[in-house]
Amino acid sequence: MSTETGRVVEARLGPVEQIPLGEGRAFLVGDEPVAVFRPRSGGLHALRAICPHRGGPLADGLTDGEVVVCPLHQHQFSLTDGSCATGAPDATAYSAREEDGELVVRLR
Amino acid sequence: MRRLVVVGNGMSGARALEEILARGGDEQFAITVFGDEPYGNYNRILLSEVLANAADEAVDDDDADDLYLNPLDWYDENGITLHAGVRIVRIDRHAKVVLGDDGSVTPYDVLVLATGSRSFFPPMEGMWASNTELTRGVFGFRSLDDATNMLRHVQGRHSAVVIGGGLLGLEAAAGLQAHGVAVHVVHPTEVLMNQQLEAEASKVLRSKLEQMGMHLHLGVKTNEILTSDGSVSGVRFTDGSELACDMVVVTAGIRPNIGLAMVSGLETQRAIVVDDTMRSVDDDAIFAVGECAQHRGEVYGVVGPLWEQAAVLADVVTGADPHAEYHGSRLATKLKVAGVDVAQMGVKAPERESDEFVQFSETGRGVYQTVVIRDGTLIGATLVGDVSKVAALTQAFDSRSALPEERVRLLFDLGAAGDASAAADLPDDTQICHCNGVSKGDLVACVEHGAESVSACMTQTRASKGCGSCKGLVKEVVEAALGGAGAEDPADSYYVPGIPLDKPTLMREIRERGLRSVSAVFAALAPDGNEHVGSKMGLTALLRMMWPDEFVDERDGRFINDRVHANIQRDGTFSVVPRMSGGVTDAAQLRRIADVAEKHDIPMIKLTGGQRIDLLGVPKEKLQEVWRDLDMPSGWAYGKSFRTVKTCVGTDFCRFGLGDSTRLGIDLEERYKGIEGPAKMKLAVSGCPRNCAESMVKDVGLVAVEGRPGGSTQWQIYVGGAAGATVRKGDVLATVDTHADALRLTGRFLQYYRENANWLERTYDFVPRMGLDHIIGVVVDDTEGIAAELDARMQESVDRYADPWATDQVDRTPGQFHDALPLVPLPQVPVRGAAR
Numbered sequence: 001m002s003t004e005t006g007r008v009v010e011a012r013l014g015p016v017e018q019i020p021l022g023e024g025r026a027f028l029v030g031d032e033p034v035a036v037f038r039p040r041s042g043g044l045h046a047l048r049a050i051c052p053h054r055g056g057p058l059a060d061g062l063t064d065g066e067v068v069v070c071p072l073h074q075h076q077f078s079l080t081d082g083s084c085a086t087g088a089p090d091a092t093a094y095s096a097r098e099e100d101g102e103l104v105v106r107l108r
Numbered sequence: 109m110r111r112l113v114v115v116g117n118g119m120s121g122a123r124a125l126e127e128i129l130a131r132g133g134d135e136q137f138a139i140t141v142f143g144d145e146p147y148g149n150y151n152r153i154l155l156s157e158v159l160a161n162a163a164d165e166a167v168d169d170d171d172a173d174d175l176y177l178n179p180l181d182w183y184d185e186n187g188i189t190l191h192a193g194v195r196i197v198r199i200d201r202h203a204k205v206v207l208g209d210d211g212s213v214t215p216y217d218v219l220v221l222a223t224g225s226r227s228f229f230p231p232m233e234g235m236w237a238s239n240t241e242l243t244r245g246v247f248g249f250r251s252l253d254d255a256t257n258m259l260r261h262v263q264g265r266h267s268a269v270v271i272g273g274g275l276l277g278l279e280a281a282a283g284l285q286a287h288g289v290a291v292h293v294v295h296p297t298e299v300l301m302n303q304q305l306e307a308e309a310s311k312v313l314r315s316k317l318e319q320m321g322m323h324l325h326l327g328v329k330t331n332e333i334l335t336s337d338g339s340v341s342g343v344r345f346t347d348g349s350e351l352a353c354d355m356v357v358v359t360a361g362i363r364p365n366i367g368l369a370m371v372s373g374l375e376t377q378r379a380i381v382v383d384d385t386m387r388s389v390d391d392d393a394i395f396a397v398g399e400c401a402q403h404r405g406e407v408y409g410v411v412g413p414l415w416e417q418a419a420v421l422a423d424v425v426t427g428a429d430p431h432a433e434y435h436g437s438r439l440a441t442k443l444k445v446a447g448v449d450v451a452q453m454g455v456k457a458p459e460r461e462s463d464e465f466v467q468f469s470e471t472g473r474g475v476y477q478t479v480v481i482r483d484g485t486l487i488g489a490t491l492v493g494d495v496s497k498v499a500a501l502t503q504a505f506d507s508r509s510a511l512p513e514e515r516v517r518l519l520f521d522l523g524a525a526g527d528a529s530a531a532a533d534l535p536d537d538t539q540i541c542h543c544n545g546v547s548k549g550d551l552v553a554c555v556e557h558g559a560e561s562v563s564a565c566m567t568q569t570r571a572s573k574g575c576g577s578c579k580g581l582v583k584e585v586v587e588a589a590l591g592g593a594g595a596e597d598p599a600d601s602y603y604v605p606g607i608p609l610d611k612p613t614l615m616r617e618i619r620e621r622g623l624r625s626v627s628a629v630f631a632a633l634a635p636d637g638n639e640h641v642g643s644k645m646g647l648t649a650l651l652r653m654m655w656p657d658e659f660v661d662e663r664d665g666r667f668i669n670d671r672v673h674a675n676i677q678r679d680g681t682f683s684v685v686p687r688m689s690g691g692v693t694d695a696a697q698l699r700r701i702a703d704v705a706e707k708h709d710i711p712m713i714k715l716t717g718g719q720r721i722d723l724l725g726v727p728k729e730k731l732q733e734v735w736r737d738l739d740m741p742s743g744w745a746y747g748k749s750f751r752t753v754k755t756c757v758g759t760d761f762c763r764f765g766l767g768d769s770t771r772l773g774i775d776l777e778e779r780y781k782g783i784e785g786p787a788k789m790k791l792a793v794s795g796c797p798r799n800c801a802e803s804m805v806k807d808v809g810l811v812a813v814e815g816r817p818g819g820s821t822q823w824q825i826y827v828g829g830a831a832g833a834t835v836r837k838g839d840v841l842a843t844v845d846t847h848a849d850a851l852r853l854t855g856r857f858l859q860y861y862r863e864n865a866n867w868l869e870r871t872y873d874f875v876p877r878m879g880l881d882h883i884i885g886v887v888v889d890d891t892e893g894i895a896a897e898l899d900a901r902m903q904e905s906v907d908r909y910a911d912p913w914a915t916d917q918v919d920r921t922p923g924q925f926h927d928a929l930p931l932v933p934l935p936q937v938p939v940r941g942a943a944r
């Protein structure tokens with residue numbers, strides 16, 4: 001875990017398999033809640049876990065590798081940049097990657 | 109001056125402009141129009157004619173006057189800036205500018221989106237030469253370029269295949285036939301033009317088209333376009349047979365152009381969602397009109413409704429009537445399909461037992477006519493081959509006016525009542541030309557202002573300058589009457605949006621290819637094999653139904669409710685509704701529920717409308733514990749599944765009870781609990797016709813009735829009832845003698861519904877769509893010989909049932925009950941103590 005002026009910017013969160021293929025799970029990076037998605041099409045994506053619309057749990061949303069759909073009111077957010085295609089404010093996007101089978105999330 | 113920008117210079121964009129100008133909009137706005145077709149505004153409907161004419165003819169001089177709705181100098185005269193050939197690629201809603209593909213940035217105060225639709229090309233081997241280019245010899249049929257390209261290609265060719273036998277397909281086929289090529293129309297169902305016509309009417313049309321030399325391949329699906337040297341050489345059908353040809357026209361439906369709205373953050377579903385003022389629901393400065401607009405769930409594919417929308421939009425935008433509202437259109441379609449007159453309005457066939465149905469068929473002459481009457485009002489009519497009565501019928505349909513006692517007079521003039529009087533008798537506001545929205549009054553006014561000929565009236569009002577099918581009537585009206593629109597509805601037939609197949613085809617493909625998981629279905633059947641988020645739930649439900657045993661369960665194909673077997677709440681917590689079959693409980697159960705609620709600080713305990721008890725506000729990570737402590741089975745209040753059976757007290761206690769409604773309700777619920785389907789299934793059983801359990805407004809509702817004299821109590825089974833977002837009284841499926849028959853028929857109906865209903869289609873839509881008679885035929889009388897199979901497949905689902913709450917105690921996926929909102933204190937729902 002590396003820090004910058006005390007704030008956590010990057011965290012190793014354990015094995016990637018904590019997230020079943022095609023789903024998302026929520027983690028804490030410092031005190032930032034982050035939803036990490038592991039699409040079937042490959043790669044890892046991270047967004048702030050709290051839906052910018054009305055606080056829904058994005059990690060519980062369905063995803064197809066392109067977007068995640070918030071389970072509360074079905075707004076859709078791009079997994080790559082958090083942009084909302086359905087009229088809600090954009091979500092904050094973070095970066096996630098796999099290193100030696102471990103999940104690494106970085107806040108940017 | 110305020111700036112008005114219109115994106116899309118098609119039929120509705122231009123119409124909106126005309127309406128705005130007519131309300132003095134040019135005084136209020138500086139107007140700019142973008143159209144990505146390099147032309148002025150033309151009449152898309154006439155493309156059928158363009159195609160039927162010799163190459164290039166229609167696009168020059170005389171005919172061009174007809175084809176173009178507004179010549180280029182019209183834009184000049186009205187001070188409108190036209191950018192033809194420029195495509196708008198993004199709307200910056202904060203800066204209020206539109207960005208063009210030519211690099212232009214244009215500010216707006218009011219923006220109108222009229223982007224229309226495009227042809228839909230089903231995914232098929234051989235269709236595309238590159239990502240953007242169709243294989244040489246493959247065409248869509250939407251734009252002037254499509255038509256002129258086809259005209260160029262058809263010269264010297266021998267045969268053409270048209271994929272899709274809807275209105276557009278038949279128009280394309282007739283057009284190509286005029287060029288001397290042999291035309292084959294391939295259509296996936298037995299019913300040509302199934303959007304507009306029911307089977308009988310379609311059959312008559314079919315024999316007429318065959319007489320005209322068209323080759324029809326019905327119930328056949330194309331799955332590959334064959335090529336040689338980069339050009340089309342034929343098509344291959346799903347049964348493996350092939351047909352050689354040197355061009356292919358794809359008319360398999362249309363899709364609204366909503367990409368621009370989507371990237372710009374406007375709410376889109378099937379199209380851009382607008383309110384009753386045609387305004388986007390997200391942005392007060394943006395309106396949508398035409399085929400790209402979705403109003404109250406409807407997306408229209410014919411021009412009639414677009415004219416009504418354009419008028420409302422203009423009223424609102426110019427302030428001429430700021431309270432104007434559009435309330436949707438009833439569709440009356442009149443067309444000339446490949447030379448055959450067809451008119452259709454309202455329902456295609458009777459839907460209820462009490463509907464009157466008048467049917468006339470004269471196959472030899474190619475004439476088929478029906479009318480459907482409900483409670484003395486005309487609710488539908490279909491005319492093929494002879495449409496002489498369409499004016500009077502449309503009038504009766506639109507105004508819901510009184511009908512002649514002798515219904516047959518609707519179709520024929522018996523004795524006295526002369527035809528000629530029909531046009532003269534029509535009220536002034538009767539719409540004559542649906543394409544251009546011209547009423548009888550408009551035509552009469554024309555004559556009063558000195559127009560002396562039919563053609564003068566046509567020129568001034570543009571009546572019959574659309575599809576032309578109303579020419580005869582316009583003539584009678586300059587004399588008076590009505591006209592028609594027609595066309596293609598977007599192919600809404602897909603079971604889920606991400607896979608371009610209707611349910612029967614999708615099920616066939618899944619079965620034939622042995623696809624047992626959602627990801628396998630996407631890989632095999634989705635365009636480019638891409639997953640589609642909005643299709644996952646529907647596919648999961650379908651696969652679970654189809655493969656009760658062998659379904660490969662991928663949790664990411666389920667909605668969160670179905671992953672954790674509880675209903676998500678507004679704060680991310682869940683509700684827990686245990687099963688209480690038939691709404692019957694006991695003291696021990698109530699005590700246990702009370703203990704659990706106390707132990708887990710349940711914020712609200714509530715009696716549901718489904719006769720059980722809801723524990724609300726349970727955080728995800730506590731669900732398993734709550735279930736374990738409850739030790740009751742799941743009530744499935746979260747799924748697209750069999751929910752509850754409401755019952756009344758029936759014979760046990762009620763002094764009126766005829767049948768043991770409580771017992772039957774419990775037995776039904778225990779047998780069919782949790783069975784998944786395309787949507788929720790809610791049942792009720794009442795012990796007598798007082799109907800305390802509200803059986804007539806349930807997906808399946810049973811009512812005990814007095815049996816035949818000497819016989820015992822019978823059960824009347826209602827299906828397709830509803831009292832939620834829609835209210836509908838159920839229809840009687842059957843009246844049966846025994847408890848066992850009631851259980852069996854209920855299951856058989858539900859299985860038929862599971863196999864044939866569209867995703868999210870409740871029985872209240874399913875029953876009228878299939879037709880009650882048809883359902884009775886299949887489910888009760890076994891006309892299709894599948895009753896035993898339906899029973900067996902339902903039995904299989906019943907046998908495979910496992911309580912999800914119990915299963916989850918032993919078998920869970922990583923992090924299945926993991927907190928999804930860490931650090932957010934839950935629950936945030938208000939905690940309601942008992943009323944004190």
Ligand code: SRM
Binds near residue numbers: 718790834
């Ligand atoms: C709990 C309950 C209200 C109550 O406190 O009584 C309820 C609660 C909800 N209903 Fe309902 N409905 C409840 C009985 C009904 C009934 C009455 C009945 O079942 O007898 C109806 C009318 C009958 C019907 O289904 O048509 C009803 C018609 C709806 C509808 C409209 C469905 C329709 O097509 O007309 C929806 C919306 C939907 O399904 O998309 C809906 C949706 C919902 C949802 C799931 C909202 C949602 O989409 O998240 C609510 C979930 C709250 C939760 O967490 O439990 N609920 N809902 C009732 C649960 C009954 C049960 O024990 O299972």
Ligand SMILES: Cc1cc2nc3c(=O)[nH]c(=O)nc-3n(C[C@H](O)[C@H](O)[C@H](O)COP(=O)(O)OP(=O)(O)OC[C@H]3O[C@@H](n4cnc5c(N)ncnc54)[C@H](O)[C@@H]3O)c2cc1C
Binds near residue numbers: 119145156593595
């Ligand atoms: C061959 C044929 C026959 C038909 N026959 C009938 C009939 O008999 N009766 C009937 O009622 N209907 C008929 N229709 C349907 C009718 O033509 C349509 O309902 C009508 O044209 C829809 O109008 P619209 O303005 O919504 O869309 P369109 O007319 O398609 O106009 C949309 C325009 O917007 C442009 N555009 C899209 N996106 C952008 C962008 N981002 N930037 C700039 N421009 C853009 C498109 O290029 C197009 O020119 C027929 C259609 C066809 C193709």
Ligand code: SF4
Binds near residue numbers: 796
């Ligand atoms: S339905 Fe009839 S029998 Fe049942 S409770 Fe109501 S009145 Fe009594």
Ligand code: FES
Binds near residue numbers: 051054057072
């Ligand atoms: S809270 Fe996510 S869409 Fe409303």
